[in-house]
Amino acid sequence: MVRAYYMDSSDADQREDHRLNDADLSLDELKAKTGVNYFYFEPNSEEDMAKLAKLKQENKYTFEDEIVIDENMAEYEKKIKMFYREHIHSDEEIRYVADGSGYFDLRDKEDKWIRVAVSKGDLLIVPAGIYHRFTLDTNNYIHARRYFVGEPVWTPINRPCEDHSARIEYLKSMAV
């Protein structure tokens, strides 16, 4: 089950929890501060899997693939660095955690890092244009499904990219 909290500014291992204090953000707070949508679908529940299928259909996620990130992954060190470099995308980043765990870090409106600890059953919809990054945690393993509307574009656009249309649209959507 997901947990979201503000990060400390220590430069210790990115896989540590980096929790600033004991306060967790509620899902409503997470949504208000970042625009991120969260769902939980129990992988062993037929009912939940049917609900996930319905959400995919409603949101028109026509593309789906799987990614396993662990030490055996090709170009592991390079990928880990790439995922953790702060970036945006021109489309939503939709991830369902089939197994394992990890951290999605998201900048709030004041540019502070919120760490979202995801594990099995969590689905995150990260809006286009939000600055974010991803890391494994100390378990060093995640198995995720990636969804996309149409042909997938995973290209990260590294910060700074304030003039990018997705960034401009995101900031507009958060201002209202």
Ligand code: KMT
């Ligand atoms: C991304 O785009 O950051 C990733 O796909 C990495 C993690 S998926 C759990």
Ligand code: NI
């Ligand atoms: Ni990303």
